[in-house]
Amino acid sequence: MKLTRREFLALSGKATAGAVIFAACGIPERELIIQSPIDLPEDLVKGEDAWFATVNPDGRNGDGLIVRVMQGRAKKIAGNIDHPINIGKHSPSDDAELQILYHPDRLATPHFRRTHDGQLSPINWAQAESRLADVLNTSSMTVVTNPQRGHLGWVARRFAEVRGGKYMAFDPLEQGVLHTAVKNVFDADVLPDLDIAHASTVLSFGADWMRSWVSPTRYSVQYGHLRDADHRGYLIHGESRMSQTAASADVWLPTKPGTEGDVALAIAYVIIDEGLASASEVDAFTSSLPAGILNAYRPGDVANRSGVPLEMLLKAAKRFGDSRPSVAFGGGSAGAHVHGTFNLSAIYALNTLVGAVGSEGGVKINPASPVADLTGSATADSFEAWEEEIAHWRAGNVETVIIRGADLVHGLPDSVRVAEALRQVPNVVVFGKIMDDTMAEATIALPETTFFEEWGTDIPEPAPGYQTVGFQQPVISAADSGMAVEARGFGDELLRIAGGEIGAGSMRELVERTASDLYTTGRGSVSAPNATLFRNGALQRGGWWDTGSTGSSQSFSFPNFIRGKTEAEFSDTSGLGLGIDLTLIPFVSSLDNGRLAATPWAQQLPDSISSATWTTWAEINKDDAASIEVGEGDIIFIKSVVGEIEAIAYPHPGVAPGTVGVPIGYGKKEGGRWAEDRGENILSILADHKDEETGALAWAATRVKIQKTGRRMKLPKFEGTVEAFPIEPGVPVLVVAPGETAHEAEEANHHEYQQLFKNDDSRAEIGRDRFGEPIEGSDSHD
Amino acid sequence: MASLISSIRERNKKTPTWLKVLVPVLAVGGLGVVVVTAALVAFVVTGWLGQPVPVLGFDQTFDQPIDFPHTVHAGTGQLDRDPSLPELGLDCTFCHRTVTTQANAGVPPVQQCAFCHQSIGPESNSQLQILRDHAGIDGSDKEPINWRRVHRMPDHVRFVHEPHIRYLTANPSAIGNAGSEVTGAASVEPSMVCSTCHGDVAAMEQVKQVEPLKMGQCVDCHRDNGAPTDCAACHH
Amino acid sequence: MVTQAGFGNHKWAMAVDVDKCTGCQACVLACQVENNIPLNTQDRFERNRSMAWIRVERYWEGEFPNVKARFIPIMCQHCENAPCEPVCPVFATYHNAEGLNVQVYNRCVGTRYCANGCPYIVRFFNYWEPVWPESLRNHLNPDVTIRSRGIMEKCSFCVHRIRRGVRKADSEGRALEDGEIRTACQDACPTDALVFGDLKDPNSKVSEMKKSDRYYTLLPALGTSPNVFYLAKVDEDREVAHAGAEGEHDDGH
Incomplete structure (x- = not known):
């Protein structure tokens, strides 16, 4: 009998219940059983603590990962210390991947229905194979994945090519505008790396680059170095929303939505005006701009337009121009406007003005991909292209659609009515791990393996300034994963169906081919006497990189980007009833773009700013909220021209007036027990405004009406779970000025605190508690 | 109930009725206390103090x-x-x-047992046959041994x-x-x-x-x- | 304290550089994964009973547009003079020879006195039996005990990683190196705001950080002498109250 002490005490408390006690002391049968596995997995022989290196092609910018495997089970993910992108660190979204692997609602077998009206019912793989052979034997086919830089994307693209079909990539918050701006300014096909670590002043716009954007783990690591005590750099961040990055910045420029480009040019104006840049730098910057154009961006005017206080703007400009090395970059909401390309081009152009291109602490142009098959860059097709494609689907022009890793139904605004269009496509083949809104429209739903069980490659974008290839290898066996799931890899399955047409038999073969190609270059991080040992070496390290193969910082002259639209344009809110007009800023929180919605870990991870979890909330300015009598916990309507959703209001002092921030990824109708019908989908109500140049969805250009529903609900958030510490200045976050010691700061704070007590009324001015409420009344001080 | 009380009252008329009821109740109660106490003591001994005592089925x-x-x-x-x-x-x-x-x-994994036992040991040995079944030597599905x-x-x-x-x-x-x-x-x-x-x-x-x-x-x-x-x- | 087989030769401590914290929550989830902390369901958040051995607190300072958010990670401070220890009637929490405030789950009877005594509010009580759907149990860490209902739990400084590191160094017959033992939160922290190490090693990174001008501890007036210490946030815009004397504003460069 194995009773814990606790159970024993609990039972003796119930001892009056008499003889039934003994019935409760059975031995838990399961715990006494040890399974002896059939085969001899490597990790059993080598020991229990095997860590295998791999990469996740769906994850954050190809971060190198290591997975702890014990007795065939994946236990923990950590960063690969050797990998140049993330240098041993990982992001919370990597951790959550484990719960996709072991999700109790994993799709277990293929499912099929004859027509869209039928029920999906399970079939076996042999049946699925014959169905697939039927439906893929057509040239009227579209293959859809999420943006894939590695061989998975290559296979999907090639499959579509050899069958005469079409390949498209989908990402709800696409980076097309960013790529175009980078092409405009640096004439580069791949994104450049940003040497934040060695910069003295960092100026960023729009992109919440510590949380999401192109390479959050890498740039967070770099931010850590930016804050190194011996050469502490300065971060200026312009964004319409108080994001995690804005919160970490030394100065937050609260730009009104769409004015980021204006602010960038105003900064350029100040730098030139004050003579902070050399003549050659000024020439390089102004040569391709129409003469005198900068006069339209005088700081005073821009301060009015953008809502950034003039003093703040001037200070930022001087710091950026003066304290070098400086680097400027932007993305995210700054590019998600009708003039997004202008905005981002203006921001990146600033780098020429401070000589940051190709220099330490600046922008590092990345080299081309070392792998012949791959460009090392991937971006989703534009919203415009998607509207066109979906019109074809709706018209019945496409016979078969294959979708993998892209939840179109959840990710596209309701205005394109994608679910309806999918019903006009006779064969919808969807690969996935867990049911999602798009798979719910499938005629053939196929269970897919996770990245833990697959072979593949990934080329990070941005690369770390030199050529880098990440290798993905199976770290656990799909057959013995502990899950009763008959899943297959998307890449392997396409290769099997194509039967050699593509030019490869399996993903493994592609990995081996890539490794041997890299071996023949004779350079890089792995040196080995033959190709096989080279491959093993690369797999053990999780990849290959060659620090010598940097990109060339060629001389370039960017084309005049001040053309087309240079002013923001927002969707209309007239006719949406009562309430206040705010600009909607969707943002990425714990769920990524919704990919992790199925995992409880991602769902319950507090948001950085609001600490909210599990459901959709809306960050709204306190005064805006007060004007419609909304407080925290009030459920509000958010209405746009396309539709409306409900969200729980979370007013806080960091929200810029006139904006409302809502996290994306919530509101899936399907997605397993933890995602289904949880929160609401903000992407569904985005207006169909597009960036003029690229056709990308201008997802920050939707204006909404906010109304009170009259209902309330407690916002599930971590904040308030524990009581606030007694708040006086410097507790618990002590702030010092440069050169000031902690002790001096504590003394000064204490002095200030006591001064405040002399006049009791002023105590309300001391600060705010963790709820953002001013501390007042209830003087419990002793 | 009434007939029961009246029959008790009939039998030994000198003893008061309340006593005639109380004695058996006390006897049963006392017995109950002994049983519960014994159960508790056994519980403490087996579950808490020492090596599980096999008498209760804990082997x-x-x-x-x-x-x-x-x-x-x-x-x-x-x-x-x-x-x-x-x-x-x-x-x-x-x-x-x-x-x-x-x-x-x-x-050890089943495979390791099978290294030797796919050839060593007679087919008549029923225990080895179980192993061979688990190891898939006779073409059966491989299966871990619990x-x-x-x-x-x-x-x-x-x-x-x-x-x-x-x-x-x-x-x-x-x-x-x-x-x-x-x-x-x-x-x-x-x-x-x-x-x-x-x-x-x-x-x-x-x-x-x-x-x-x-x-x-x-x-x-x-x-x-x-x-x-x-x-x-x-x-x- | 008796030193046994090298036990007690270390004094574990953690330095937190508040200036580097971005509030990204990587530590929070890494800790949850490593230490088998139960899933925080929506219901738990609504009842204010969610658990986090390490949490990132966010404080607002100032008014829009000069508003600032300040982040600070808070975990068990492993106090040398811990208020939680003397109140435990069953000695389930005590201070060990290596500077850890240890929580012994099998001794704990759930009085919750310790949580009431803790000024940092880092102790969490299991109000419910932790539940993982069967397949999710595959990812549980076998090195860490799963706490049942009625037990208090808190940051353990990843004591299982300490034990493993010490064991590994022992079996290889060498001394522990600085940075060899890393806590799960430190592993995840992208900015290296969290640094774990041995204060008895004068050359360790934590020992070095302890000498920083920005060194401070939380609620020092309570005399708890924590083994977790913080380095203050730097803000160039802060007005130095007694600036007159030094009068020098270092702009960093």
């Missing part, structure tokens, strides 16, 4: 899915069924491979074999359940130290727990050998 050994004889594999005497043949005398670490490096000693754990630490104890084996091989005087030829040596092989906690497994037809493996025993040994007695050394 220190189990029937395994296969009657695996440690005697044949690890013993060094003569085989029972054919005394002209020696027992195999395999080293413990031949099968329990991770014992010197890891927390778990490791139960051995039942005999030596089990409570969930809140993190026992790691590696340092124990490392210490005992270097300090044989601390080895228990072993003869002086072992404890007197300067250093011994890993398989010589197992007996300290597991007894002479090589002599067991069916493995059973011989040591109580309670915390008192752990702490005594730790104290005697200068190992940490900090709670967090094992409980975390």
Whole structure:
């Protein structure tokens, strides 16, 4: 009998219940059983603590990962210390991947229905194979994945090519505008790396680059170095929303939505005006701009337009121009406007003005991909292209659609009515791990393996300034994963169906081919006497990189980007009833773009700013909220021209007036027990405004009406779970000025605190508690 | 009810009725108290103080899915069924491979048993047949064997074999359940130290727990050998 | 304290550079994964009973547009003079020779006195039996005990990683190196705001950080002498109250 002490005490408390006690002391049968596995997995022989290196092609910018495997089970993910992108660190979204692997609602077998009206019912793989052979034997086919830089994307693209079909990539918050701006300014096909670590002043716009954007783990690591005590750099961040990055910045420029480009040019104006840049730098910057154009961006005017206080703007400009090395970059909401390309081009152009291109602490142009098959860059097709494609689907022009890793139904605004269009496509083949809104429209739903069980490659974008290839290898066996799931890899399955047409038999073969190609270059991080040992070496390290193969910082002259639209344009809110007009800023929180919605870990991870979890909330300015009598916990309507959703209001002092921030990824109708019908989908109500140049969805250009529903609900958030510490200045976050010691700061704070007590009324001015409420009344001080 | 009371009242008219009711009630109640107390005492003894007492069905050994004889594999005497043949005398670490490096000693995979037993052993042996079925030798589906754990630490104890084996091989005087030829040596092989906690497994037809493996025993040994007695050394 | 087999040769401590914390929550989830902390369901958040051995607190300072958010990670401070220890009637929490405030789950009877005594509010009580759907149990860490209902739990400084690191160094017959033992939160922290190490090693990174001008501890007036210490946030815009004397504003460069 194995009773814990606790159970024993609990039972003796119930001892009056008499003889039934003994019935409760059975031995838990399961715990006494040890399974002896059939085969001899490597990790059993080598020991229990095997860590295998791999990469996740769906994850954050190809971060190198290591997975702890014990007795065939994946236990923990950590960063690969050797990998140049993330240098041993990982992001919370990597951790959550484990719960996709072991999700109790994993799709277990293929499912099929004859027509869209039928029920999906399970079939076996042999049946699925014959169905697939039927439906893929057509040239009227579209293959859809999420943006894939590695061989998975290559296979999907090639499959579509050899069958005469079409390949498209989908990402709800696409980076097309960013790529175009980078092409405009640096004439580069791949994104450049940003040497934040060695910069003295960092100026960023729009992109919440510590949380999401192109390479959050890498740039967070770099931010850590930016804050190194011996050469502490300065971060200026312009964004319409108080994001995690804005919160970490030394100065937050609260730009009104769409004015980021204006602010960038105003900064350029100040730098030139004050003579902070050399003549050659000024020439390089102004040569391709129409003469005198900068006069339209005088700081005073821009301060009015953008809502950034003039003093703040001037200070930022001087710091950026003066304290070098400086680097400027932007993305995210700054590019998600009708003039997004202008905005981002203006921001990146600033780098020429401070000589940051190709220099330490600046922008590092990345080299081309070392792998012949791959460009090392991937971006989703534009919203415009998607509207066109979906019109074809709706018209019945496409016979078969294959979708993998892209939840179109959840990710596209309701205005394109994608679910309806999918019903006009006779064969919808969807690969996935867990049911999602798009798979719910499938005629053939196929269970897919996770990245833990697959072979593949990934080329990070941005690369770390030199050529880098990440290798993905199976770290656990799909057959013995502990899950009763008959899943297959998307890449392997396409290769099997194509039967050699593509030019490869399996993903493994592609990995081996890539490794041997890299071996023949004779350079890089792995040196080995033959190709096989080279491959093993690369797999053990999780990849290959060659620090010598940097990109060339060629001389370039960017084309005049001040053309087309240079002013923001927002969707209309007239006719949406009562309430206040705010600009909607969707943002990425714990769920990524919704990919992790199925995992409880991602769902319950507090948001950085609001600490909210599990459901959709809306960050709204306190005064805006007060004007419609909304407080925290009030459920509000958010209405746009396309539709409306409900969200729980979370007013806080960091929200810029006139904006409302809502996290994306919530509101899936399907997605397993933890995602289904949880929160609401903000992407569904985005207006169909597009960036003029690229056709990308201008997802920050939707204006909404906010109304009170009259209902309330407690916002599930971590904040308030524990009581606030007694708040006086410097507790618990002590702030010092440069050169000031902690002790001096504590003394000064204490002095200030006591001064405040002399006049009791002023105590309300001391600060705010963790709820953002001013501390007042209830003087419990002793 | 009324007839019952009246019949009691009929019988011994001198004794008051309330007494006639009270005595049997007290007797039954007293008996009940004795039963409950005895049950509690048994409970305390079995569940809390000592090695589980087998009377209540808590056994220190189990029937395994296969009657695996440690005697044949690890013993060094003569085989029972054919005394002209020696027992195999395999080293413990031949099968329990991770014992010197890891927390778990490791139960060998089916494949390892099958290395030998796909050819060794008669087909008439029903126990070997079970193994061959699990290993898929006869073309059947491969399947793990669900051995039942005999030596089990409570969930809140993190026992790691590696340092124990490392210490005992270097300090044989601390080895228990072993003869002086072992404890007197300067250093011994890993398989010589197992007996300290597991007894002479090589002599067991069916493995059973011989040591109580309670915390008192752990702490005594730790104290005697200068190992940490900090709670967090094992409980975390 | 008796030193046994090298036990007690270390004094574990953690330095938190508040200036580097971005509030990204990587530590929070890494800790949850490593230490088998139960899933925080929506219901738990609504009842204010969610658990986090390490949490990132966010404080607002100032008014829009000069508003600032300040982040600070808070975990068990492993106080040398811990208020939680003397109040435990069953000695389930105590201070060990290596500077850890240890919680012994199998001793704990759930009085919750310790949580009431803790000024940092880092102790969490299991109001419910932790539940993982069967397949999710595959990812549980076998090195860490799963706490049942009625037990208090808190940051353990990843004591299982400490034990493993010490064991590994022992078996290889060498001394522990600085940085060899890393806690799960430190592993995840992208900015290296969290640094774990041995204060008895004068050359370790934590020992070095302890000498920083920005060194401070939380609620020092309570005299708890924590083994977790913080380096203050730097803000160039802060007005130095007694600036007159040094009068020098270092702009960093």
